[in-house]
Amino acid sequence: MDDDIITVLxxxxxxxxxxxLRAVLQTAPDIRVIGEARNGQEAVDAAMRLKPDVxxxxxxxxxxxxxxxxxxxxxxxxxxxxxxLTMHAEDEYLVPLLEAGASGYLVKNAADRELVxxxxxxxxxxxxxxxxxxxxxxxxxxxxxxRAAEQTQYESLSERERSILRLxxxxxxxxxxxxxxxxxxxxxxxxxxxxxxxxxxAHRPDYVRFAVRLGLLDEGTQM
Amino acid sequence: MDDDIITVLxxxxxxxxxxxLRAVLQTAPDIRVIGEARNGQEAVDAAMRLKPDVxxxxxxxxxxxxxxxxxxxxxxxxxxxxxxLTMHAEDEYLVPLLEAGASGYLVKNAADRELVxxxxxxxxxxxxxxxxxxxxxxxxxxxxxxRAAEQTQYESLSERERSILRLxxxxxxxxxxxxxxxxxxxxxxxxxxxxxxxxxxAHRPDYVRFAVRLGLLDEGTQM
DNA sequence: ACCGGCCGACGGGGAACACCCGACAGTGAA
DNA sequence: TTCACTGTCGGGTGTTCCCCGTCGGCCGGT
Numbered sequence: 001m002d003d004d005i006i007t008v009l010x011x012x013x014x015x016x017x018x019x020x021l022r023a024v025l026q027t028a029p030d031i032r033v034i035g036e037a038r039n040g041q042e043a044v045d046a047a048m049r050l051k052p053d054v055x056x057x058x059x060x061x062x063x064x065x066x067x068x069x070x071x072x073x074x075x076x077x078x079x080x081x082x083x084x085l086t087m088h089a090e091d092e093y094l095v096p097l098l099e100a101g102a103s104g105y106l107v108k109n110a111a112d113r114e115l116v117x118x119x120x121x122x123x124x125x126x127x128x129x130x131x132x133x134x135x136x137x138x139x140x141x142x143x144x145x146x147r148a149a150e151q152t153q154y155e156s157l158s159e160r161e162r163s164i165l166r167l168x169x170x171x172x173x174x175x176x177x178x179x180x181x182x183x184x185x186x187x188x189x190x191x192x193x194x195x196x197x198x199x200x201x202a203h204r205p206d207y208v209r210f211a212v213r214l215g216l217l218d219e220g221t222q223m
Numbered sequence: 224m225d226d227d228i229i230t231v232l233x234x235x236x237x238x239x240x241x242x243x244l245r246a247v248l249q250t251a252p253d254i255r256v257i258g259e260a261r262n263g264q265e266a267v268d269a270a271m272r273l274k275p276d277v278x279x280x281x282x283x284x285x286x287x288x289x290x291x292x293x294x295x296x297x298x299x300x301x302x303x304x305x306x307x308l309t310m311h312a313e314d315e316y317l318v319p320l321l322e323a324g325a326s327g328y329l330v331k332n333a334a335d336r337e338l339v340x341x342x343x344x345x346x347x348x349x350x351x352x353x354x355x356x357x358x359x360x361x362x363x364x365x366x367x368x369x370r371a372a373e374q375t376q377y378e379s380l381s382e383r384e385r386s387i388l389r390l391x392x393x394x395x396x397x398x399x400x401x402x403x404x405x406x407x408x409x410x411x412x413x414x415x416x417x418x419x420x421x422x423x424x425a426h427r428p429d430y431v432r433f434a435v436r437l438g439l440l441d442e443g444t445q446m
Numbered sequence: 447a448c449c450g451g452c453c454g455a456c457g458g459g460g461a462a463c464a465c466c467c468g469a470c471a472g473t474g475a476a
Numbered sequence: 477t478t479c480a481c482t483g484t485c486g487g488g489t490g491t492t493c494c495c496c497g498t499c500g501g502c503c504g505g506t
Contacts, residue, residue, distance in 0.1 A: 015335030019246040020239030112238030158453065171394070171427030173492060187455045189494075194453090196494095204394030208431070212440050217431065381482060396463065410484050412465075417482090 006123045009035045009050060011043035011069065012058040012085070021056060021115070028116045040064025044072050047080050053123045056115075059086040081122045104128035147213065153199040154214055161198070164191040168204065169211030229346045232258045232273060234266035234292065235281040235308070244279060244338070251339045263287025267295050270303050276346045279338075282309040304345045327351035370436065376422040377437055384421070387414040391427065392434030 008031055010018050018036050025031050035050050037043035039061045047055050055073070059066040070082050083104040104122045106114060118128040157165065160181075167177045174192070178185040201207050211217050231254055233241050241259050248254050258273050260266035262284045270278050278296070282289040293305050306327040327345045329337060341351040380388065383404075390400045397415070401408040424430050434440050 014240075014243075016240055016243030016247060016338075017237075018243070019335070020237075020241065020243035023242040023246065024239055112242075115239075160454065169394070169431075171392070171429075171431040173427070175492075176428075183454085184456060185492085186457060189457095190453095190455070192493085193495080204396070205399075206394075208392070208394040208440065212435075217435050217440070383483065398463075406483080407485055408463085409486060413484075415464085416466080 004030060006031045006054060006119060007034045007050070007052040008032065008119060009037065009043065009046055009052040009055045009080070011037040011040065011046075011055060011061070011066070013038050013061045014058075017058070024112050024115050025119065028119075031116065031119055040066060040069030040072075043069045044076070044078075047073055047078050048076060051078070052080050054119050055080050055082045056119065057082055057084055059084055081125070083118055083122045083128065150210060150214060154210075157195065157198060161191050161195055164188055165195055165201070165207060166211060166216050168192070169207040169217060171204075227253060229254045229277060229342060230257045230273070230275040231255065231342060232260065232266065232269055232275040232278045232303070234260040234263065234269075234278060234284070234289070236261050236284045237281075240281065247335050247338050248342065251342075254339065254342055263289060263292030263295075266292045267299070267301075270296055270301050271299060274301070275303050277342050278303050278305045279342065280305055280307055282307055304348070306341055306345045306351065373433065373437060377433075377439075380418065380421060384414050384418055387411055388418055388424070388430060389434060389439050391415065392430040392440060394427075 008025060010021050010033055012018050012021070015038075022033055025033055034052055035046045037046045040057075041064045043055060043057060043061075044064070057066045057069060061069075064072070066084055066086075070084070073080065073082065081104070083106060085106055104118050106118050106128065121128045154162065154165070163181065164177060167180065172180070174188045175185040177188045181188075195201050199210075201210060208217075231248060233244050233256055235241050235244065238261075245256055248256055257275055258269045260269045263280075264286045266278060266280060266284075267287070280289045280292060284292075287295070289307055293307070296303065296305065304327070306329060308329055327341050327350060329341050329351065344351045377385065377388070386404065387400060390403065395403070397411045398408040400411045404411075418424050422433075424433060431440075
């Protein structure tokens, strides 16, 4: 299966892109495209059936996106290496993708020149990452850790406490919150103190910053 | 120049996509690709030089995006029709694009089947719009109007009032705000009342919702 | 079976805050 | 000049916040 020829599966929901990728890869005699998929679900099915050396996978697909498909293939212990294609330099997705088991990450912009090299490297078992992506990695990791820490703190609260946190951040007063939840304003007070003890939020600005960072305020506000 | 053959210029910053588009359009005998461009700037130059019947233009490009290039070609009174290609159903860009002078709007998803038809229609002077896009038009317009209304309200405030609005939404108390701006808490009170009179924000939740919708809280919070 | 920890729910009281009232000076336009 | 807008401040009353303590229910440990 690997006696010279590198077999490749293409996964992209745009037919034009698949045509283009095919055209580029056909210029390399040691690479053969053995299948195509129009979304993540098809990619997983095809990869398990065809067992290609490399899956060239678009990040943004309708039914199951590239990240989800990567995770799924990893879960199913598919031996294929995965090379992620992305539109621009959306490096924020890099870390979870590598955690999910992707072997490479290529910006479509440079796909014509670098694609063949990237496929070969990934097929050999190496990782292929663009330089900018690597640089963004450290920064991203830190941000994510901080975000994750806050997320963990939030999840350490009880259900009631989370509700109170959200409502305080949204600007409601103690009595208002009590009315909304059918409890006394004094009870709301208790939760405030417990939130303070647990995760250190003391004043309203702390609540608002915390909630904005976790995106807790967008939910109830969408129209 | 239009004695049968439709001349086309391709503008997309991804070489793979250009290859794919070429492959699709080559299947139509009445269409000939006479040029390619790697960004909006090149597209404008090439279009003015080659005067193609149709410019097939990607929406998201680095140097000058499809919308800007469309506006520029319109300004230069280029006779070419413009067919916009977009990744997904990003219908929010539809209205400004049509205003800018685009003749058609095609989702890349369906580019293999519909592209040839779209190019022919646009070349004839018709508009080509996907059905979903048209349906989304009315909804988008409404949303934008509402957002724009709030934006206008915000801009109708004085500089000081805007600051107070932001700080209240961020959760600061009157005295806190006074300290930050070196004014009395009582002065802050006045601004609150004036904001109330001008744009109707009465309670803190109103402030928070308003600020979240206008994205006023993300700015000072990014790290 | 008991004890400590966590959770949901209250209340009192003093300090802090918000809200409505009025006030006044500077600036710029009608 | 008069009027509207802006930036600034104060007084008083009602509301809210914050720290204190309380109580019953539940669950896990010894």
